Amino acid sequence: MANKVYVVGVGMTKFEKPGRRKNEDGSDWDYPDMARESGTKALADAGISYDQVQQAYVGYVYGESTSGQRAVYELGMTGIPVVNVNNNCSTGSTALYLAAQAIRGGLADCALALGFEKMQPGSLGATWEDREQPMTKHIMAMAEISEVLFPVAPWMFGAAGREHMKQYGTTAEHFAKIGFKNHRHSVNNPYSQFQDEYTLDDILGARMIYDPLTKLQCSPTSDGSGAVVLASESFVDRHDLAGQAVEIVGQAMTTDFKSSFDGSAKNLIGYDMNVQAAQQVYAQSGLGPEDFQVIELHDCFSANELLTYEALGLCAPGEGPALLDANQTTYGGKWVVNPSGGLISKGHPLGATGLAQCSELTWQLRGTADKRQVPNVTAALQHNIGLGGAAVVTAYRRADR
Template sequence: MSRALNRVYVIGVGMTKFEKPGRREDFDYPDMAKESTTKAIKDAGVSYKDVEQAFVGYVYGDSTCGQRALYPLGMTGVPIFNVNNNCSTGSSALYLAAKHVAGGLADCVLALGFEKMQRGSLTSQFSDRTNPMDKHIEKMSDLYEFANAPGAAQLFGNAGRDYMKKYNVSPDVFAKIAWKNHKHSKNNPYSQFRDEYTLEEIKNSPVVYEPLTKLQCCPTSDGSAAAVIVNENYIKKHPEVQKHAVEILAIEMATDLPSTFDSNDCMRLVGYDMAKRAADKAYATAGIKPSDVQVVELHDCFSANELITYEALGLCGEGKAGEFVERGDNTYGGKYVVNPSGGLISKGHPLGATGLAQCAELCWQLRNQADKRQVPGARIGLQHNIGLGGACIVAIYRLGTFTTIRVNSKL
């Protein structure tokens, strides 16, 4: 966001525990939304009546689920927008909220995401119209024979195969990423899975699509997350929120480029170029370098995507992601801590909630509130959330600084 615009802050976050679909009988989407929004409002120290607009993200549901989810908290008559951008839906709601408060269209906005999912692999819900992923599947099928495996696993698995061929890395590198994320989630009470596995257990779990085994793939999940977003005008009027406000230094979105389909490269087919484009824009807007970041929440829908995204985000050089993993530069004691929450692989992936759960984790890390999974000295956090079809959002956060605002607030 341009520095000529209002500065943007997250002052409250909340989320539910992510659950296996259907595990909780009392967990329909209005229940999830009420829980996460109530937590975010309480964390912010504001009233729901302060919310001037709401952006609500979900993928599976009818057209005004956002209204149905929020009406029990108060029928205040404010605009409520329903957002769907595949797996980047939650961060798309966050993006819209941030842009609205940055532009002065509202001072206090709610971003909410939730998903109530079916068990098993994702499938298309409409068979009587063009599938938005048809060109991606057609291109992949030109490069690899379509297999009897979930489509998403094939897309990302083939991206992993392309990386292995191009840079001569072992499939063990992908397993080590999953091992790391399952280990991280052990300390996350919101995580769907909290079991720690050995590397051999990761490698020997059932093969979904080579090189990916089951424990290297994210599960479907039920859950919700929410964030209260304000600008400096709001903080001037409510200086008490300064102590826990986290500034969004940049939030950028990119969609597919011609190279997605022209490159004969499955890494680009699953969003490498749009991730790099969004990241480069975010770094430039925030005025930082990748090396300034300490903690990253990255879209690891499959371990292969985490590997290729290290390079797209500039966390390591091109072709160096295998070495990056082997050195432990993606975990505690290394250069960065990537997915301290456990990531999608272990925390779970309720599509509409994921981007806002990433936001919540980074806010807790920067506030030093992450308990046993706290990243020491976390000052700047990076978020990456991608949806095929496609959209990628990259955001950069730091704890708010308010010397100027405190002076102005006395006027």
């Protein structure tokens, strides 16, 4: 029988515009500095020392090999296994998935998932030009659906948004409402890269990146780090952590299916991966979409947030716009989606995103999210995706409930 898995400590840095933050001595804020800050916070939150951690999974997308070791050496050098993780934009939640798997399988009583990213300004690009790119198959398939435009990411997600508009009558304003909501949420998040509120007209009138996606509906490049301490039930009991522990009651990772290449833009950006991962989590947890009050999902672009409403089963296909029109995904609605501000406003340091999502939901379940707090939270849902591809969905509940 699988062991129960609990989040007992979380921590993160403020997400920053690449290269903006400096250390007190004037030196560049580098990834070891980020990892030291987020990891120290997570350990302090758990009330444990690094020498009690038995395994570490460290995620980043851009960096040299064994950067994971260099990062966690800021916390201690105890000889434990340190696994470097790279799964595109779902890297942080993949590290979380692997750490949880170690606890669930009885291989460790306490594990650390840590993620960071030190990014270059501007749109994402390829690092290695002398070999097959992992997204080539997806790009070629999308090129059969839509004219090719660079940068690739907004083109692909924008094409999926256009497909939804054509099929269901969704408007540019519906996508803009997501940007409006998430920027408004971020005003209350001190960890967010942006903390500015905009009008709906501001969102619609911002520079067009790929119609219907304007700049204020696109996640920025970011520097930052997040960390999560996971523990077994016996560890929680021995250290009297039940009062702060949050249980992972369902978790699934999927990668591309044959249906990803069925000729639809939405499946090329992971819709079917999301559906399958969510259904597995609902089956594991015994919870359904109606049982969650707060959701952190992967809004790399506003089009993806709308499509994810439907993939997670918050509504039927084509009904995402109706949720937005009825204000069902913000405070006062059925769910509060991305109270942190989401990737659009909080930022998106690729290796840290999934762990920042976990941190936000842990605070929400503990009732310690300050001005962002969603009332009466009993269960929370997380969704993180990376093209190429992997989707990770995780369900949480308070241990004392």
